[in-house]
Amino acid sequence: MKRPRRAPAAGMNRLRVLAVSVALALAAIVIALVAIGSGDYPMSLPDVVRTLFGHGSPADEFIVQELRLPRVVTALTTGAALALAGALFQSLVRNPLGSPDVLGFTQGSATGGLIAVVVFGGGTTAVATGSVLSAIATGAAIYLLAWRGGGHGHRLILVGIGVAGILTGVNSYLLIKANIVDAARAVLWLTGSLDGRGWGQAAIAGGALVLLTPVVVALGQALANLELGDDPARGLGVNVGFFRLTALACAVLLAAAASAAAGPVLFVALTAPQLARRLTGASGPNLMASLFMGAAMLTGADVLAQRLFPGHQLPVGVVTGLLGGGYLIVLLARTARRARV
Template sequence: MKAAQDTTEKATQATPKKAARDRDTTRTVHAVRTAGGFSFRVDARAFAVIALLVAAAVFAAVVLIGSGDYAMSPGQVVTTLFGNGTFQQEFIVTELRLPRVLVGLLVGAALGVGGAVFQSVSRNPLGSPDVLGFGQGSAVGALTVIVLFHGGPTEVAAGAVAGGLLTGVAVYLLAWKRGVHGYRLVLVGIGAAAMLTAVTHYLITKANLVDATRAVVWMTGSLDGRDWAQVWPLLAVCCVLIPLALGHGRDLRMIEMGDDAAHSLGVRVERTRLTLLSSAVLLVAVATAAAGPIVFVSLSAPQVARRLTRAPGPNLAAAAATGAALLLVADWTAMNAFGDRQLPVGVVTGVLGGCYLLWLLVSERRAGRI
């Protein structure tokens, strides 16, 4: 189907001298219309930002696959990925390094979308899953399996998913009063996070030395040693839930104007919110099960995406791309920036995210929002 016309509707106009600040000069929204009455709105800047972020994530992936004891150039990596490498290269890439990088990409995207949904519903940049106790819930689930049942990796992952989901249900029910609203969700979530953290500490004190070590390693969040067994379930969940969430993105934008406004526009507010929150909880739980609680990605990715796209409202696709790129860059940093010592990626996101959180708190405070 060919594009019949491409009109540039000016969401903005070039601005003469003074009023530069109160006009939005960087965004242009294009209307793309095709034969048959189809029409799409494309925010040029958001589109470019997403394209660049995806490119950055792919580039980081290629570099990551190439780095390690057996170093490969990006060219070699690409050749091998297309099936033209040596037997040894093939083994290293497809069996050892590709799954790890794929887990990183998927976990980053899942955390990005999950975080964007939660921040939008709670109308608060601090209302992200790792502040609201979902990571902690998954940790309690995983640690219960490690410490009390001495389970293997699959059982631990299942425990993490179950822990995250149960926390999600509990927080939703406790925060529900004729619909879920921002502040209550954040407060209930922070309470849950504190309680669950206490439970993880208690579980560690109960554990023997081997289990305690496993528990602490799990809780740091890492991509080390991830293989295809982690990729498939994660890929399946992401393939269903990320498009589902993106499909509800327009509704979510309407809900940001308030329940009444969204309602009067014909959005089924509570049903949309429940669908999106369940998807977000599940995405975060599965991501945490695959890589441990990698902190601050779900907090920072949506905010970074917003500042890059400068578009109002949740931009779920951009948040997904930012999360994926952010996580792989953090992983590369963890592997290479500290000399011979390789750190788990969770340590790097923790440090970066901590600085970011401080900055966020200060700037939100200045803006008078908290």
């Protein structure tokens, strides 16, 4: 008797996910090289690569190592951290609208940064510290409100939207009470900007990625099981409460580190995981594909922000807001169409 053939779908899906992840990683590298080579002092890609390996001219070394590379590394790591946080949130709530922007974590991070600027007149370090601490406090508050006595993704979304509304009002009040100089600084930070970013900011987002990515990857199978629902996940041996809390903690820390590095950049966490999932065609959180998609997206958006209007640089948050807002409208329209069907 012939044995039935095993369906090759699972293996093909894994290969597609791997191929998409590698392609997105290469795209992020190419975009980063283009970003380093473009500007008022243009450099060819071979010159950029030579300089990165320590064989450039003194002028090229200064331009790349001191001026452009820190900004590009900050863009790569911040985009990757935001996208990974977004993938975790969307997996936890089982909803494409799950992201730090929608659930209140970005607004909470902004509150901490605003307090550091407006109340204490702090500089970059104070803003980063306030942003991280406030994001952690917001995450803890949302967790306690949403999952007291047990809860599900829809409850997290509702609580998060409510907290986001409250914190938006608090942030507006802080801006009104600030003097003109502090208000201008705060608004630029709130928009999300990579201008003037150095190795310190790159280290914040990069350090969070190095520490948390292995933990997040280890959670991958449990998250995929959690997307089936709590009861099926328990049936598969998943400790639902532990894995959910661990994933949420990682997501909050990643989002906080990204905000501390570049400000609350909008919509990368929302769109990158969705685009990655569409490319891979796979269920589950698509963690690594999302990470590389976020890195490529934010670095590409920064290139556009610097080159879209010659002689005038836009904050990168303006570009991600325009592109991400358009994607959100499309996503909502598709959701409404499916509901009608």
